[in-house]
Amino acid sequence: MIKTILLKDLKLYFSDRKGILLTFLLPIILITLFAFSFGGVGRKKRVPKPTTLLVVDKDSSQASINFIHKVHSLPMMNLKQMTEEKALDKVKKGKNVGVLLFNKGFQEAVMNGSPIPVELQFDAAREIQTRMLLSVVQESMQRAFGKTQVNSNLQVKTTPVIKLTDNKPNPGLVQAVSGTAIMMLLFSIAAIGGSLLDEKEAGTLKRLLSSPIKPLHILFGKMSTAMIISVLQLAGMFVFAWLAFGLPIFMDTLTLALLILCISFAVSSFGIFLVSVVKTRQQLQGMSSIIIILMSAIGGSMIPIYMMPDFIKKVAVFSVNYWGIEGFFDIFWRQLTVVDILPKMGILIGMGLLMTLLSVPLFKRNIISLD
Amino acid sequence: MIQVANLSKSYGTVQAVKNISFEINEGEIFGLLGPNGAGKSTTLSMLSSMLKCDKGIISIDGIKLNGNARKFKTLIGVVPQEISLYEELSAYENLLFWGKLYGIVVADLKKKIDETLKLIGLYERRKDLVKTYSGGMKRRINIAAALLHNPKVLLLDEPTVGIDPQSRNLIFEIIESLNKQGMTIVYTTHYMEEVERLCDRIAIVDNGEIIAQGTKNQLQELVPNTEEVQIEFETFTNSQFENLKSAISTQMSKDSNTVHIHAGVKELPVIISTCNSLSVKIKDIQLRKVNLEMIFLHLTGKQLRD
Numbered sequence: 001m002i003k004t005i006l007l008k009d010l011k012l013y014f015s016d017r018k019g020i021l022l023t024f025l026l027p028i029i030l031i032t033l034f035a036f037s038f039g040g041v042g043r044k045k046r047v048p049k050p051t052t053l054l055v056v057d058k059d060s061s062q063a064s065i066n067f068i069h070k071v072h073s074l075p076m077m078n079l080k081q082m083t084e085e086k087a088l089d090k091v092k093k094g095k096n097v098g099v100l101l102f103n104k105g106f107q108e109a110v111m112n113g114s115p116i117p118v119e120l121q122f123d124a125a126r127e128i129q130t131r132m133l134l135s136v137v138q139e140s141m142q143r144a145f146g147k148t149q150v151n152s153n154l155q156v157k158t159t160p161v162i163k164l165t166d167n168k169p170n171p172g173l174v175q176a177v178s179g180t181a182i183m184m185l186l187f188s189i190a191a192i193g194g195s196l197l198d199e200k201e202a203g204t205l206k207r208l209l210s211s212p213i214k215p216l217h218i219l220f221g222k223m224s225t226a227m228i229i230s231v232l233q234l235a236g237m238f239v240f241a242w243l244a245f246g247l248p249i250f251m252d253t254l255t256l257a258l259l260i261l262c263i264s265f266a267v268s269s270f271g272i273f274l275v276s277v278v279k280t281r282q283q284l285q286g287m288s289s290i291i292i293i294l295m296s297a298i299g300g301s302m303i304p305i306y307m308m309p310d311f312i313k314k315v316a317v318f319s320v321n322y323w324g325i326e327g328f329f330d331i332f333w334r335q336l337t338v339v340d341i342l343p344k345m346g347i348l349i350g351m352g353l354l355m356t357l358l359s360v361p362l363f364k365r366n367i368i369s370l371d
Numbered sequence: 372m373i374q375v376a377n378l379s380k381s382y383g384t385v386q387a388v389k390n391i392s393f394e395i396n397e398g399e400i401f402g403l404l405g406p407n408g409a410g411k412s413t414t415l416s417m418l419s420s421m422l423k424c425d426k427g428i429i430s431i432d433g434i435k436l437n438g439n440a441r442k443f444k445t446l447i448g449v450v451p452q453e454i455s456l457y458e459e460l461s462a463y464e465n466l467l468f469w470g471k472l473y474g475i476v477v478a479d480l481k482k483k484i485d486e487t488l489k490l491i492g493l494y495e496r497r498k499d500l501v502k503t504y505s506g507g508m509k510r511r512i513n514i515a516a517a518l519l520h521n522p523k524v525l526l527l528d529e530p531t532v533g534i535d536p537q538s539r540n541l542i543f544e545i546i547e548s549l550n551k552q553g554m555t556i557v558y559t560t561h562y563m564e565e566v567e568r569l570c571d572r573i574a575i576v577d578n579g580e581i582i583a584q585g586t587k588n589q590l591q592e593l594v595p596n597t598e599e600v601q602i603e604f605e606t607f608t609n610s611q612f613e614n615l616k617s618a619i620s621t622q623m624s625k626d627s628n629t630v631h632i633h634a635g636v637k638e639l640p641v642i643i644s645t646c647n648s649l650s651v652k653i654k655d656i657q658l659r660k661v662n663l664e665m666i667f668l669h670l671t672g673k674q675l676r677d
Contacts, residue, residue, distance in 0.1 A: 203453025207516065210419045210449040211472040212441045 020282075025290055033297055036309075049310070050078040051136045054087040054099040059117075061107035068102065070144040077140045091121065091161045094326065094334055097129045097306070098122030098161070100137060115155065124160040125171030125333050129306050134158065162334055169247050171333050177247060178328035179301035181237035182263065182321045185230055186295065189267050190288035192226045193275035196367055197284060205368070215368045216360065219272055223356070226271045230264030247332070255331050255338040262348040263324045269352035269359070270320060276362035295319040300326075323348050372397040372555050373418075373524060378427030380413050387413045389579040391427070395557065395572075397523075400550050402570030403559040404663060406673075410579040411559040412452060415528045418557065419449040431524055445473060448517030452528040454509045455516070458502035462493060462512050465501060466519060473520035480519065487515045491545055507538025514545060524555045531565065543568060563663035575667055582670050591661050594669045596621075598635040599659045600642060604628050605652040618645045624668055628654075633669065 014020060057064050072079040079100075087099040103117035110116060120137060122130040137156055164170065196218075199205040208218055238256070241247035249256060274291065278284045296302055298312050299321025305313060316322040327344045330336040373395040380388040388410045395401040403411045416422035418429055420436055420443060429436040436443045456465050463484060470480040488494040491511040501509060510530060517525060527546070531539045546569060550556055558569060566573050567587065574584035583590055591597060604611075607628045615630065616623060619642060623632040632642060636658055646653055659665075667673075 203451050203455040204457065206416075206421050206451045206453070207449060207455040207469070208472070209421045210444060210447070210451075211469070212444045212474070213472050 021286070025286070029290060029294060030297065033294065033312075036311075050074075050076055051133060052078045052080060052096075053133065053137070054090060054096050055079045055081045056084045056087050056099060056101045057081060058084065059102050059104050059106035063107035063110050064102045067106070067110075067144055071140050074140050074143055076136055088121065088161055091123055092334060093336065093340065094123065094329060097126050097133055100156075117157075119157040119159055121159045121161045124163045125174075125329065126306050130158070167248065167251065168335070169245075169332050171329070173241070173245055173247060174329055174332045175300075175304050175325070177237065177241040177245075178325045179296075179304075179321070181234055182267070182299075182324045183292065183296040183301040184237075185233050185263075185267050186270065186292040186320070187288070188233060189226045189230055189271035190274055190284065190292065192229060193222065193271035194281060194284050194288075196222055196272075196275050197278070197281055200367060201281075209368060215364065218368070219276075219359065219363045222275075223268050223272045226268035227264050230267050231260055234260045234264060251335070252331055252338070255341055258338065258345060259324070259327045259331065259341065262345040262352075263320065263327070266320045266324075266348040266352040266355075269355035272363070273355040273359045276359040276366055279366050296321050298322075299324075320348065320351060323351070372399070372432060373401075373557070374428070374430045375414075375418065376428045378414065378417060378429065379425050380410075380417060380422065381425055387579050388417070388424075391576075391579075391581050393574055393581060393584060395555060397555055398550070398553055399571045400546070400556040400558060400569050402566035402573040403557065403576055404561070404563060404566045404573055404667075405576035406561055409561075409576040411561075411576050412528050413579075414576070415526055415557065415559050419447060419526050420444055421449070421451075445520060446523045448520065448522035448525045450514050450517045450525065450527040450530050452530075452532060454501075454513050456501045456509065456512055459500060461498050461500055462488065462504070462515075463497040465512065466516055469516040470519035475520060483519050483521075487518050490518075490548065491515050492541065505538075507534040507541070510534055510538065510542060511545070514542065518549070522554070524557065525549060526557045528559050529561070530558075531560070531562070539565075563667070567663060573663065575663070575670065577667075577671050583666070587663070590663065590666050594633065594661050594666055596633045596635050597661045599661060599665050600632045600634045600639060601657040601659055602630050602632070602642070602646065602653055603655040604630070604646075605654050607651060611649060611651050614649050615645065615651075618649070622669060624672075631665070631668070633665070 055068060057068060068079060068081065071077050084099075084101065087096075090096045091099055099121050101119045101121060103119060105117050108114075118141070120130075120134060122133070124130075134156065141156070196205075199208070205218070209215065238247065238249045238260075242249045274288050275284060278287055296319075298308070298316050299305070299319030300308070300316060301321045305316055305322060305325070308316065323344050327341055327348075330341045330344065373393075375394070376392045378388055378391040379386070391410075391414060393401075403414060405411050413422065417424045417427075420440055431443060431446045434443050434446065457468070460468070466484045466487065467480065470484065471477070475483065484497075485494065488497050491514065493508060493511060493515075496504070496508070501512060504512065514527070514530060525546075531542055534542075543565075546556060546558070556569075558566065560566060570587075572584065572586050573590060574581045575590070576582070583593055605628070607625070607630065609625070612625045612630065619632065619634075619638075621632055621634050621638070623630055625631075632638075634642060639656075639658070643653070643656075
């Protein structure tokens with residue numbers, strides 16, 4: 001009897017080949033992704049890529065010019081010189097980790113053998129990255145000076161550009177709440193999209209199609225439901241984070257509400273796109289798991305994006321998670337204005353529009369066609 | 372009222388409906404009768420605009436489906452074969468939802484829902500979730516959902532599948548009552564007794580084609596004998612059936628130990644003596660008036676339930 005049940009279940013399980021392929025594909029893709037990211041797989045034994053660092057020369061002396069040139073010529077460093085205002089703006093907007101300032105008196109300090117006025121201003125949210133950067137900077141300076149300078153005088157002063165204050169949440173908390181909220185939202189919206197397949201299986205879709213409603217209204221009706229649930233879920237998560245962990249959600253309520261709306265639009269479009277691609281529940285399960293976990297892994301929901309290798313950072317921009325998490329960091333950590341965050345909101349809306357446009361022909365072909 | 376001309380539909384290489392044409396008059400109950408897989412549901416799906424036809428014209432009250440689909444859809448009420456309801460909603464909530472899709476003013480819709488629930492005998496249970504209903508009750512709500520916008524034509528796809536005889540009778544009464552009020556009805560089934568009871572005209576469908584259509588009397592004329600002799604034997608082998616066929620030159624079919632012979636009371640003595648000469652022991656003999664089952668057998672050479 002057990003054997004009979006086993007054989008029947010295996011037959012049913014393997015009957016949906018596309019679904020099976022997707023189910024096996026998920027762990028394979030994740031293993032490959034993490035192996036390339038953290039397992040050293042595929043890395044050639046070569047000199048590491050130089051670290052890019054913003055530099056401001058406030059001393060503008062011959063000594064500082066020569067020194068910056070010397071450090072820049074080292075294989076481990078790639079310095080980008082600019083004005084202090086521009087460099088600090090880049091750090092404040094999360095575009096760069098830090099900026100190295102050669103303050104006034106550098107030449108004098110070098111000649112007198114006193115501690116040199118070099119300062120690394122950094123984003124405190126990127127603690128690990130800053131530490132790594134600092135050690136590369138210290139080493140580069142030692143090399144540039146050679147043995148002419150006493151080591152103790154080469155200590156680089158560190159000052160956070162964005163620092164933890166009373167009215168600012170811990171960046172780890174922002175990461176945990178926003179990363180998890182977006183990832184879980186993607187899963188729930190995929191399930192809501194899946195209700196379209198349930199309608200097809202139950203026969204209610206047939207009745208809907210025989211009514212005067214336009215077929216695309218069925219799709220947009222589902223999308224609207226997903227959008228409202230997304231807003232409620234995200235808002236609920238942030239209210240919970242406020243009540244349980246003191247996340248200051250009322251510091252810029254308007255911007256937070258706008259960002260939640262934009263993320264909800266992108267995620268609900270993603271939900272209807274997913275369901276329009278597949279034909280069965282099993283396919284949806286496999287496909288949604290792969291895409292959501294992949295998007296969450298590369299988009300910073302699982303591991304902060306700054307800890308990811310460069311190639312992951314490049315592809316992260318294709319995930320909703322990345323733009324959503326960055327947007328929340330802009331609000332809670334960087335405390336940028338709504339105008340500064342508008343481009344990120346625009347990208348989320350653009351992603352949503354693209355997925356909606358792609359969903360329309362797929363929905364017509366895969367869902368409403370009863371052939 | 373309804374004109375269907377040269378309707379065809381294929382699924383890949385399989386031609387499910389082949390050049391079907393028929394006309395239905397206002398106030399008629401028109402039956403599409405045929406075995407499973409004959410093409411009845413595909414025809415009805417195209418008629419209800421759920422499925423696009425490959426070829427052909429469908430029009431109701433002069434409005435072509437391809438020309439003004441939205442207007443066309445307001446003329447029809449569709450009862451799919453599946454229970455197309457939301458099980459987690461009450462009957463009332465389901466009807467309210469389906470009614471709103473037709474743009475009915477809510478106050479009018481609420482009145483219509485109450486009226487329809489009374490017609491199908493479920494007014495008292497209107498607030499119960501559909502999932503708590505019996506199969507027959509769900510079927511009745513399934514019909515009710517198609518009536519809210521006062522359609523001129525009601526399309527029913529096997530509306531009595533899987534229900535008990537009592538519920539089936541109740542559904543027949545609902546259909547008859549709607550028809551009395553002037554509603555044109557298209558009814559698909561593979562139960563010949565259902566079309567015999569309900570339908571004014573019948574189209575017999577097999578292998579995607581209409582093989583005959585007309586009133587029951589017109590269809591009966593297609594069979595040479597208006598009666599059938601049904602003989603049940605103690606045992607009846609295939610070779611005995613072949614012997615009987617060669618001895619009596621009349622159309623007949625075998626179903627287990629029973630044989631159906633297209634013959635009347637006049638031929639009965641000859642049939643009995645032939646059976647005796649073949650040494651087959653008769654258990655029971657019945658003389659039956661010709662029915663749609665026999666007509667289908669006569670036209671296709673196979674039983675309706677095959």
